[in-house]
Amino acid sequence: MTHSEYDAGSRRDSHSETVLEVRDVSVSFDMERGESRVLDEVTFDVHRDELLGIVGESGSGKSMFASSLLHAVVDPGVVTGEVWYQPEQGEPVDVLSLSDDQLEQFRWEEIAMVFQGAMSSFNPTMKIGEHFEETIRAHGGEMDDRMAHARELLSDLYLDPQRVLSSFPHELSGGMKQRALIALSLVLDPEVLVMDEPTAALDLLMQRSIMSLLDTLQDEYDLSIVFITHDLPLVAGLADRLAVMYAFEFVEYGPSERVIRDAAHPYTRALLKSVPSVDTALENMNPIEGESPDPVSTPAGCSYHPRCPLATERCVQEDPEYRSVDPGQEAACFHWERSRDTVAYDLGTETTDEPPGEPAPVGDDETVVSLRDVDVQFDQSGFIDKLFDEDMTVRAVDDVSLDIAENEVVALVGESGCGKTTLGKTAIGIQEPTDGTVAYRGQDVWEAKRGEGGLDHDEIRRALQIVHQDPGSALNPSRLVRTSLAAPLKRWRPDLNPTDRETVIHNLLQRVGMKPPEDYADRFPHQLSGGEKQRVVLLRALLMSPDLILADEAVSALDVSLRVEMMDLMLNLQEMFDTSYLFISHDFANARYLAEKSGGRIGIMYLGRLVEIGPAAQIIHDPRHPYTQVLRWATPPLDPDAAAEAQATEPPVREIDIPDPTDPPSGCPFHTRCPEARDVCQRERPDLFDADNGSRVACFREVDSHEYWDSEPLADDETVSVDEVT
The missing domain is CATH 3.40.50.300 (P-loop containing nucleotide triphosphate hydrolases)
Known part of the structure; x- marks a missing residue:
């Protein structure tokens, strides 16, 4: 199927520097307690041949943004707005207007997606090679050429093509399945690869190896990659741009090095400060206070204001527009110029080369x-x-x-x-x-x-x-929380009466920040x-x-x-x-x-x-x-220079x-x-x-x-x- 066969609706001019245009896209679900909006009028462009890293806490809308790019939001989710795909040749494609049959072709030939759970992406009764053949056949590809391409991709991903193609999914390790899934997603030479937490379940070495390979694959196959992760350091040295999501919208985006080294939005800075690191001084790592908002009741004004140390009455009342921070870097914050002084963080550059001191004493002697x-x-x-x-x-x-x-x-x-x-x-x-x-x-x-x-x-x-x-x-x-916590007390502290047990439980819930404890005890x-x-x-x-x-x-x-x-x-x-x-x-x-x-x-x-x-x-x-x-x-490492240097080295x-x-x-x-x-x-x-x-x-x-x-x-x-x- 050629691009011209898609119903593009009202055609737009193709922009060679942009491969995907997202305009006012929202995703909502009707729930008993109200409308849950998990993507909130997002407008964003994905550039051609870039690796875009999208980061944020769980539930911030990252996966919904990814699914909307392919019109793959599951029922009963409702997607509104526009998503335009701009091919290098041919007419723009209005993704949200494609029929089911057109989407089946579009999703593999133009945009492919790699999910986190490789095991659930493969049919356990089919060999890996059969998955490749089925995909090629469904899209009318030339079988011999495409399977030769599949073997080349598997080799590029440090896999033995003969062994992998002849294996069932359960016969491969988690890392091997994930790499096979990446190869499958690329077998039809799509222009865009969307990756939703593709390395989250993998070991450190396999994560790092796959990230290094993505850089090679991007250059070799002229890919635009949208990489979604909650692990900011993972993409620090690889992404061309970073986009930070909070409360179902982007709060900051820009060149990766610039965003990491000098973030403008107070949430981005707090996120960088909270990330566990092997380089940053222990005292400089602190959690973000408060909780992410409920999609049913997102705060008015700036959605981050309940957790933000810079929040003013204006933040409570008004939703901030993007402010230009630096060329290509924008942040949705009224007070971004003050955030540097209020939310300080370091990237570990001053502690990386410090030699360890004397070993600390280990516990008590017994x-x-x-x-x-x-x-x-x-x-x-x-x-x-x-x-x-x-x-x-x-x-x-x-x-x-x-x-x-x-x-x-x-x-x-x-x-x-x-x-x-x-x-x-x-x-x-x-x-x-x-x-x-x-x-x-x-x-x-x-x-x-x-x-x-x-x-x-x-x-x-x-x-x-x-x-x-x-x-x-x-x-x-x-069981209520109070019942679960009372069980060990009943067995091992029989001297406590019900009132004493209740006091112990409430005191502990209060101690761990679950306030008011009476409320949490009854959940x-x-x-x-x-x-x-x-x-x-x-x-x-x-x-x-x-x-x-x-x-x-x-x-x-x-x-x-x-x-x-x-x-x-x-x-x-x-x-x-x-x-x-x-x-x-x-x-x-x-x-x-x-x-x-x-x-x-x-x-x-x-x-x-x-x-x-x-x-x-x-x-x-x-x-x-x-x-x-x-x-x-x-x-x-979190530091962009150190991350880029490490990314360029071969695995030892x-x-x-x-x-x-x-x-x-x-x-x-x-x-x-x-x-x-x-x-x-x-x-x-x-x-x-x-x-x-x-x-x-x-x-x-x-x-x-x-x-x-x-x-x-x-x-x-x-x-x-x-x-x-x-």
């Missing part, structure tokens, strides 16, 4: 939980595997020893599947180890469960608690925001008076603007309840904030092994293990994808990806050695006299698996 030589194995062999005597055992935790002291914070960081969660569950007695021991205050946890030893197992279970990533699934939807989970649910879950765990809480990705589901606030709350409550945290995260910045601020430690896991552990400042600023250095590289790994955990490498598990690997690394497995920076590192490079230094560097194709050795 050990709460001690793991010794712990192994955890899972047999994933299916019926067919057993018929052919194939071993599909995954060693999720591999010979790990770890002590957690009283009032200590230990943060575990690593890629998905590295064993972080399994080790955490083992530490709190949920997962029984295949080998090794787990002790609580000297008592073997699993012996206590069998009725052996001096400590009662119920007492151990009370002392070892967990806070999950998804607080919604951890709360009973039919159901669905009446709470994500951050409020996480507070309730944390309070419920703490009301057990635990000695250790496993916080498994406890802040990753929250907006970046809420993460610092939640981690500060965790540390404040730690002082109140005298508890320790085992904090699990795939995000280095979150781990750094919680561990370094508390004087705790960071541990790095890889394929079930603890490869480095030490004081947070040392791990962040002076990483010793090559894998830790990779994770540090993959953590995007030999292979992007993690090895198959059912067939792990011999010797050092990281040698297949390590740029420093030598022959001895594939034959011997390093123990944790004491490094001179106060950390412990499982790398031969820490031992000056080791034969590593006389060993030959590995060629790229020299990798050996455990099975080949044994």
Whole structure:
């Protein structure tokens, strides 16, 4: 179908510098409590061949803006306004007037979209190659040429085309599925690629690798990219322009470097100040006070005025127009010239090169939980595997020893599947180890469960608690907040009468900022925001008076603007309840904030092994293990110059994808990806050695006299698996 076949309505002149024109576009949903407007009369242009980064908190309207570009807002949403697509050749296209049949063609040939959940984008009963063939066939493409193009795209995305095309979706990792989805979206050579949080569920290394690849793909295929994310540092070094959304409209936009380095709108500045960073001084990271507005009752005037320190009566009464701040940079704020002095932030440029100081003291001396030589194995062999005597055992935790002291914070960081969660569950007695021991205050946890030893197992279970990533699934939807919080008090504080319990609950809700506490106590989970649910879950765990809480990705589901606030709350409550945290995260910045601020430690896991552990400042600023250095590289800096420099460098790994955990490498598990690997690394497995920076590192490079230094560097194709050795 050619462009002229689309019903363009009232035709407009094509502007070569603009590929998409959005005019007064609104998206609304009728709800029982009123009209919910999730996009509010937005007017905006997307430039040709640019990468536009759209950032903002969850619920700000980013995804609705993306969906409106393709006229893909789901029912019963109503879209009004105009969206014009300006092709390089042919007539402009009025997107919102296209029929369903025309949209099917338009969405793949002209504008393609990549969603966050790659798994839900693929039919689980079809191989990946069949998805490509179906798409090409539906659009009348030449099959051989397009499939050759698909293989080229997959190769560009560091994938083996033959393996990927012949695999079912479940046979690929999350990162591989996401890259395959990007290739699928580009197979028909669209002019515009809209990406809605495409890397949010991926590990740091995979996120950073995909972002680097986008820069290459944009140049190679002449793409205009609209990249939507809540993670501002992720696009800092890559986007040509940034547009910041708040309350269903753009409040500021302009050249990426200019917006980050000298933001004009007080919300943009507050957002930059709230983002957890590995470079910014801890005291310079602060949450945004207040909450985002309800789409049913958006404030009159400037929508940000209830949270803005600069707000005046004019802000309450009038909706500000855009003010020109700098060439190409505009902000919808009456007081943008004063925002620089009122909302100060830094990008970490002054602290990046500072050497770490002396290691902070670690907790109290008494050990709460001690793991010794712990192994955890899972047999994933299916019926067919057993018929052919194939071993599909995954060693999720591999010979790990770890002590957690009283009032200590230990943060575990690593890629998905590295064993972080399994080790955490083992530490709190949920997962029984295949080998090794787990002790609580000297008592073997699993012996206590069998009725052996001096400590009662119920007492151990009370002392070892967990806070999950998804607080919604951890709360009973039919129970009021007061009922959920009263349950642990009834069991473990029988001395409290109902009035005393009510007082304790109200005091704690007040302490964590849920005011008025009487109101929040009478709410159901669905009446709470994500951050409020996480507070309730944390309070419920703490009301057990635990000695250790496993916080498994406890802040990753929250907006970046809420993460610092939640981690500060965790540390404040730690002082109140005298508890320790085992904090699990795939995000280095979150781990750094919680561990370094508390004087705790960071541990790095890889394929079930603890490869480095030490004081947070040392791990962040002076990483010793090559894998830790990779994770540090993959953590995007906020400073535009540092981000651009890092974006231009190749990933410091030999292979992007993690090895198959059912067939792990011999010797050092990281040698297949390590740029420093030598022959001895594939034959011997390093123990944790004491490094001179106060950390412990499982790398031969820490031992000056080791034969590593006389060993030959590995060629790229020299990798050996455990099975080949044994």
